[in-house]
């Protein structure tokens with residue numbers, strides 16, 4: 067393929083790239099979406115087999131297309147991927163799959179960018195990096211390979227059968243960690259779960275899903291995490307029809323809760339003495355949301371059934387009252403560790419001046435420090451919902467607007483404007 071000129075190159079054909087495409091098309095902006103694999107590949111093959119959406123189908127979607135499942139159900143990961151394939155068809159997205167962007171550099175002495183791909187070069191005026199909020203799995207350097215334990219990141223976990231026989235230590239109690247730990251326990255494994263700071267909203271309260279509560283209470287649209295809560299993950303689950311993540315129930319079902327995995331020496335894992343604090347803070351977050359929901363109901367005179375039983379937390383399990391701080395992995399029969407410890411960004415292909423010293427994108431609401439380059443789908447890009455299906459759609463709308471504003475300036479023709487003024 068020879069050099070192609072195009073106004074906008076959108077890199078990444080997940081939900082973010084598709085949302086961007088929709089808004090660019092609406093504004094009549096010529097563009098192409100380049101996706102190295104298939105549409106919504108991360109939903110299709112980048113997650114475990116039994117994953118379902120964390121939010122109900124009525125909520126975790128784009129505004130103009132409903133899921134082909136019960137609105138209160140939790141779509142499977144393949145149904146989510148299919149949804150985006152259907153969406154791409156619906157908006158007639160100019161998407162090229164199987165094309166990897168290998169580098170983006172600013173042109174010398176003229177506007178725009180040189181976009182090198184596995185299938186030729188594009189000359190683009192604008193570039194939108196829509197390569198996802200979760201790009202490079204992060205595994206803390208706690209457990210050396212020499213320990214001889216099978217270690218994987220949650221993004222590589224598929225199902226219990228894929229792990230060697232034996233007990234499993236799951237590190238991280240966000241949605242991925244708790245769901246994987248629960249699945250392993252249900253499959254008959256002995257499971258240890260290292261629990262860090264987390265929020266755990268009720269799955270539903272007073273007949274409304276937590277997605278609704280976070281919406282009406284303005285929490286999806288919060289511009290930044292509350293001070294001190296930047297590293298707090300959210301533990302929710304749509305598995306088995308959806309249920310509140312309750313660490314006491316997980317323990318009652320046989321999972322041993324531990325504090326944060328801190329170190330490893332001579333076959334023994336050491337855990338921070340923070341389990342009780344982390345559980346207590348999670349409980350406070352849970353009960354706080356019930357309080358806010360009750361206040362909202364009262365303030366607005368809503369007729370939603372009271373649910374006092376939601377405030378009953380249940381008895382503390384032994385592993386919580388008397389936390390284990392050290393675990394001899396061999397003695398405990400632990401053969402695998404799953405690190406559900408999150409992701410980092412990786413923009414190695416984007417060689418422009420849009421990053422700080424730590425390699426983090428420098429941007430405001432996705433408008434980067436490098437004029438003409440935009441980020442989309444980042445966690446907390448403009449709001450809490452930015453990295454989620456329903457949130458990224460709004461950020462894409464904003465960015466498409468920014469592109470249109472810039473194009474408007476460039477379309478200004480000084481002589482034509484002067485002639486028009488003279489003729490008037």
Ligand SMILES: Cc1cc2nc3c(=O)[nH]c(=O)nc-3n(C[C@H](O)[C@H](O)[C@H](O)COP(=O)(O)OP(=O)(O)OC[C@H]3O[C@@H](n4cnc5c(N)ncnc54)[C@H](O)[C@@H]3O)c2cc1C
Nearest residue numbers: 078080081082101102108119120166167197198443454455
């Ligand atoms: C386990 C898990 C469960 C989640 N559940 C939910 C949920 O229930 N509801 C919800 O709203 N959100 C959920 N999310 C969050 C979010 O919706 C997903 O992470 C989603 O995949 C993000 O979409 P995206 O388009 O921003 O990025 P991605 O889906 O990561 O898409 C980016 C695309 O860019 C492509 N790409 C990357 N680099 C290049 C390159 N150099 N050239 C070309 N293409 C490239 C990739 O192949 C990929 O297809 C979940 C996330 C995880 C990890």
